[in-house]
Amino acid sequence: MVTPTHQGKSNTLSPQKAINLLPEVPTQTPRKLSPREQRDCDVIERLIKSYFLIVRKNIQDCVPKAIMHFLVNHVKDNLQSELVTHLYKHDHFETLLQESEHVAVRRKEASEMLKALQKASHIIGEIRETHMW
Numbered sequence: 001m002v003t004p005t006h007q008g009k010s011n012t013l014s015p016q017k018a019i020n021l022l023p024e025v026p027t028q029t030p031r032k033l034s035p036r037e038q039r040d041c042d043v044i045e046r047l048i049k050s051y052f053l054i055v056r057k058n059i060q061d062c063v064p065k066a067i068m069h070f071l072v073n074h075v076k077d078n079l080q081s082e083l084v085t086h087l088y089k090h091d092h093f094e095t096l097l098q099e100s101e102h103v104a105v106r107r108k109e110a111s112e113m114l115k116a117l118q119k120a121s122h123i124i125g126e127i128r129e130t131h132m133w
Contacts, residue, residue, distance in 0.1 A: 033041065
């Protein structure tokens, strides 16, 4: 939209946007409020402040809920599938299936304990079978 400029005495057209100027604010001196009007204004002011405090509290309460909904639930829903995808990569099978040294030692100890307990159970069974009269 092309509007005339108001600079200097030139009436040339300029490719600037039109500016909407507000009418001047009246400069009347405000009238004195009656006690009832003043009280009503105070009540309205308090109600508006209370309303904005309630809105502010609601927004403060909604922020953690929104974070939980959009961020945490998304991670929770997609984390397991992502981990399983990385787990089943063929490049890592050897390292994932390799038994740690600590577990190997514990397995060997448990195997030796099992053999010793089986031998002890066999000996106890033989003692029960022999009749001592």
